Amino acid sequence: QSVLTQPPSASGTPGQRVTISCSGSSSNIGSNTVSWYHHLPGTAPKLLIYHNNQRPPGVPARFSGSKSDTSASLAISGLQSEDEADYYCAAWDDSLNGVVFGGGTKLTVL
Amino acid sequence: HLQLQESGSGLVKPSQTLSLSCAVSGASVSSSNYYWSWIRQPPGKGLEWIGYIYHSGSTSFNPSLKSRVTISVDTSKNQFSLKLNSVTAADTAVYYCARLTVTTKSVDYWGQGSLATVSS
Numbered sequence: 001q002s003v004l005t006q007p008p009s010a011s012g013t014p015g016q017r018v019t020i021s022c023s024g025s026s027s028n029i030g031s032n033t034v035s036w037y038h039h040l041p042g043t044a045p046k047l048l049i050y051h052n053n054q055r056p057p058g059v060p061a062r063f064s065g066s067k068s069d070t071s072a073s074l075a076i077s078g079l080q081s082e083d084e085a086d087y088y089c090a091a092w093d094d095s096l097n098g099v100v101f102g103g104g105t106k107l108t109v110l
Numbered sequence: 111h112l113q114l115q116e117s118g119s120g121l122v123k124p125s126q127t128l129s130l131s132c133a134v135s136g137a138s139v140s141s142s143n144y145y146w147s148w149i150r151q152p153p154g155k156g157l158e159w160i161g162y163i164y165h166s167g168s169t170s171f172n173p174s175l176k177s178r179v180t181i182s183v184d185t186s187k188n189q190f191s192l193k194l195n196s197v198t199a200a201d202t203a204v205y206y207c208a209r210l211t212v213t214t215k216s217v218d219y220w221g222q223g224s225l226a227t228v229s230s
Contacts, residue, residue, distance in 0.1 A: 002156050035216035037157075044206065044223060045157070050216035088157055092215040097170045099147075099210065099217070103156040 003028065003100035004089055011108040017077040020105045022089030024070050028100050032092040034072040036065055039086045039104070048087075049074060076107075084109045112136035114207050116224035118192075122201075128194040128226050132207030139183050139190055140165050145210040146190045147217065148181060150203040158203075162210055163190055197228045 005023040012018040022034065036049040047056050049065035052072065062077045072091075076083055089102040118130035132146070139146055145162035152158070161171035163181045171179050180193040194201060204223040211218050 032215060035214070037217070039157075042223075044220040045217070046220075047216055047218050050211075050214045050218070054214075056218065090157075090216070096173065098161065098172060099149075099159040099215070101157040101159065 002103035003093065004091065004102035006087075006089060006102035006105045008103065009106045009108065011110055012076075012079045013110045014079055014081060016079045017075060018079060018107065019076075020074045020087055020089075020107070022072045022074070022102050024072075024091055024100070026070060027095040028070075028091040028093040029067065029072055030070040031094055034065065034067050034089055034091045036063075036074045037088045037090065039088060041086070045088065079109055081109045083107060112209070112219050114209065114219055114221035116205060116207050116221045118224060118226070120224070120226060122197050122226060122228050123230050124198055124228055125196055128197050128201060128205075128228070129191065130205055130207070130224055130226070131189050131191045132221060133187070133189045134209075135188070137209065138185075139188050140185050142166075143212055145170075145212060146181075146183065147208045147210045148192045149206045149208055149217070149220075151206070151223075152200070152203040160192065160194075160205075199228050202226065202228045 033051045037045040039045040052067040053065045093100045113135045147162040148160040183190040207221040208217045209219040
């Protein structure tokens with residue numbers, strides 16, 4: 001059981017906007033920033049969002065993140081077929097002195 | 111260009127020790143800006159943080175694995191290593207080495223992953 005809670009699946013059609021939620025607690029999301037990762041099986045995960053809403057160079061602007069209290073969200077606008085992947089949220093946890101992850105959300109582009 | 115490359119035991123017998131190394135190129139494991147980390151993904155499951163080592167040699171581990179894990183660093187080879195002892199089938203997973211940034215607490219670089227299977 002993962003420390004952060006994500007829906008196991010999400011879906012959308014090309015061009016749509018989808019959001020993925022991530023819920024935690026006061027020791028992780030409530031007191032630290034959130035990052036999001038894109039993962040295709042058999043490949044290395046890729047950092048999409050850090051510091052709640054910052055994009056690393058090369059990540060398209062249609063990926064955005066937000067945080068409120070002990071929850072966070074990843075939004076993907078203008079959905080594309082290549083966005084089909086697993087998405088994970090993560091945050092530092094003060095009680096563990098380490099990183100905790102969500103269980104992952106499998107995004108399907110219909 | 112930063113690269114992380116895992117190597118080590120792909121098949122481990124139950125009760126034995128899983129050993130993996132991560133060769134780092136394009137950055138120094140002596141940098142104070144990063145936690146050099148291990149993360150794993152069991153088949154069909156999500157990501158799990160195992161632990162990290164800092165340039166000072168200090169470490170932090172997931173409490174669920176702490177009693178069985180050792181992470182060390184070899185600055186002369188610019189690599190860091192993971193040892194997980196007393197393994198069971200539940201430790202079968204893809205193991206990733208990764209760079210966790212101290213300031214943002216996010217993992218900005220990952221290795222490709224190394225599958226370790228625990229089986230007799």
